[in-house]
Amino acid sequence: MKIFITGADGALGKEMQQVLHKNSINYVASDLNQLDIADFKKTNEILLKHRPDIILHFAAISNVDYCEENKDLAFHINALGTYGLAIIAKKINAKILYISTNYVFDGSQEKPYLEHNATAPINEYGKTKLIGENYIKDLCTRYFIVRTSWLFGKGSKNYVPKFIADDKKSVSINVICDQFASFTYTLDLAEAILLLLKSENYGTYHFTNRGVGSWLDFGLKAKELMKFKTELNPIKVKELNLAALRPRFAPLASKNFEFFFKQNLRSWEDGLTEYIKSIQK
Ligand SMILES: NC(=O)c1ccc[n+]([C@@H]2O[C@H](COP(=O)([O-])OP(=O)(O)OC[C@H]3O[C@@H](n4cnc5c(N)ncnc54)[C@H](OP(=O)(O)O)[C@@H]3O)[C@@H](O)[C@H]2O)c1
Numbered sequence: 001m002k003i004f005i006t007g008a009d010g011a012l013g014k015e016m017q018q019v020l021h022k023n024s025i026n027y028v029a030s031d032l033n034q035l036d037i038a039d040f041k042k043t044n045e046i047l048l049k050h051r052p053d054i055i056l057h058f059a060a061i062s063n064v065d066y067c068e069e070n071k072d073l074a075f076h077i078n079a080l081g082t083y084g085l086a087i088i089a090k091k092i093n094a095k096i097l098y099i100s101t102n103y104v105f106d107g108s109q110e111k112p113y114l115e116h117n118a119t120a121p122i123n124e125y126g127k128t129k130l131i132g133e134n135y136i137k138d139l140c141t142r143y144f145i146v147r148t149s150w151l152f153g154k155g156s157k158n159y160v161p162k163f164i165a166d167d168k169k170s171v172s173i174n175v176i177c178d179q180f181a182s183f184t185y186t187l188d189l190a191e192a193i194l195l196l197l198k199s200e201n202y203g204t205y206h207f208t209n210r211g212v213g214s215w216l217d218f219g220l221k222a223k224e225l226m227k228f229k230t231e232l233n234p235i236k237v238k239e240l241n242l243a244a245l246r247p248r249f250a251p252l253a254s255k256n257f258e259f260f261f262k263q264n265l266r267s268w269e270d271g272l273t274e275y276i277k278s279i280q281k
Contacts, residue, residue, distance in 0.1 A: 007059030082132030107247020153186025185271030
């Protein structure tokens with residue numbers, strides 16, 4: 001099994017590399033420095049040279065507000081970049097796994113979103129990621145679309161490293177309290193991706209840890225586990241004047257992964273506990 005990763009230096013990419021390494025699986029890691037996925041000619045050339053069996057497509061502009069302020073660029077990378085990779089995967093008959101997001105939903109549903117629920121993104125990031133999904137579905141047959149939400153883990157820009165840094169200064173920080181979704185430990189996601197890759201169970205999956213919360217809930221749990229002094233001030237999204245709208249309630253419910261792999265996802269609190277233990281070692 002030969003794997004090619006785009007966006008390999010990102011939070012999920014770094015965790016995936018460790019999981020592949022631990023399982024002695026060959027991979028080629030690439031990120032913006034080596035390969036800009038918006039450059040189709042070069043991407044085509046490099047992938048035709050490597051001819052991987054599997055493309056793990058993680059590269060994206062993942063900053064939601066930056067996408068809103070740079071619509072053309074977000075479209076070029078998140079949507080067209082994915083179009084290019086779908087074409088190449090088809091050409092070399094590789095499996096392709098594309099990471100998408102809960103932001104393809106508008107957040108108006110009162111319960112967690114299932115894989116088949118109707119999409120209706122309300123920001124540019126969600127729109128461009130959904131266009132990417134559609135290119136993959138239209139062009140490839142051997143594909144996995146994995147929608148996930150609010151990643152935390154070793155390489156991610158979540159609140160935990162901020163809590164650690166701020167604790168030394170004993171300051172208080174604002175944490176959003178009125179937006180709700182699912183959290184995902186990157187290690188759990190990377191291990192689930194490996195299971196998917198080894199299978200032929202193609203299609204769309206939701207993968208997150210179990211449970212729903214706000215970033216304030218996440219912060220309070222982290223505070224309980226890490227016992228830091230920093231005070232957490234609840235703040236409403238509206239007060240932050242962010243460029244992009246966010247869905248108010250967009251947790252993901254997973255049916256397909258449990259159906260095929262008979263695995264219960266652990267709770268985000270258990271994932272967070274393990275993550276914090278791993279950084280405190
Ligand atoms: N983080 C989340 O909470 C979350 C939630 C749902 C879905 N996702 C999706 O999950 C995937 C991985 O997320 P992540 O948190 O690991 O993101 P990340 O840390 O931002 O990693 C994405 C990587 O892609 C790189 N990249 C950007 N433009 C590129 C280009 N044109 N060509 C090649 N590489 C490029 C980025 O480089 P730079 O850093 O230099 O831009 C970065 O290293 C993304 O597809 C994201 O949309 C993330």
